[in-house]
Amino acid sequence: METDRNILTDERWSAIIHNDASYDGAFYYAVKTTGIFCRPSCKSRVPNKENVLVFDTADAALERHFRPCKRCRPNGLRLPDEEWIAQITEYIDRHYHESLTLSVLAEMCHGSPYHLQRTFKKIRGISPIAYIQKIRLSKAEHLLKHTDMTVMEIALTVGIPNTAHFATLFKKRTGSSPTEYRKTAKMGQGGSI
Structure with a gap:
């Protein structure tokens, strides 16, 4: 239940959008879409106001299953690298299918692009961009096997707007073009080509 102390007032919203450190410790704010909570002074991108929840304490935010921000470390809390990378992996x-760059991911997860790149590679064994490509191409394989979408539609659906680039990446991963892959998959399923 939301009490008067947990309402996002104009004063608190102003503290958030102006990164006002004088409010640190007075309240914490969480962003529903990212699952992260911060101090008012956090330098991360300003969230959409409708996605913000306010808490009196860091513990109250933790009880609601929000994770502490890696950038501002509310109340001195720290995330282990494994948990941070798991959070980023889930987001990816x-x-x-969206436009994801190292800068976008770093901003979303409240870290620097350099630290994200280094830590992701240490934990996952590949770079964030290589992981994104792997996921996109895996989804493309599924769509080629199980839908009649065109190669261009599939490329757009998985977040690669350039069809020629998509075909090149796909062939590098599977050894065949998207069209060849689809024909082989359909023949393997007993379908006609």
């Missing part, structure tokens, strides 16, 4: 898995 849900948003692979």
Whole structure:
């Protein structure tokens, strides 16, 4: 239940959008879409106001299953690298079809692009961009096997707007063009080509 102390007032919203450190410790704010909570002074991108929840304490935010921001470390809390990378991986898995760059991911997860690149590669064994490509091409394989979408539609659906680039990446991963892959998959399923 939301109490008066947990309402996003104009004063609190102003503290958030102006990164006002004088409010640190007075309240914490969480962003529903990212699952992260911050101090008012956090330098991360300003969230959409309708996605913000306010908490009196860091513990209250943790109880609601929000994770502490890696950038501002509310109340001195730190995320282990494995948990941070798991959070980023989950985000990529849900948003692979969007325009994802290292800068976009770093901003979303409240870290620097350099630290994200280095830590992701240490934990996952590949770079974030290589992981995004892997997910996109895996989804493309599924769509080629199980739909009648055109190669261009599939490329757009998985987040690669350039069809020629998509075909090149796909062939590098599978050894065949998207069209050849589809024909082989359909023959393997007993379908006609």
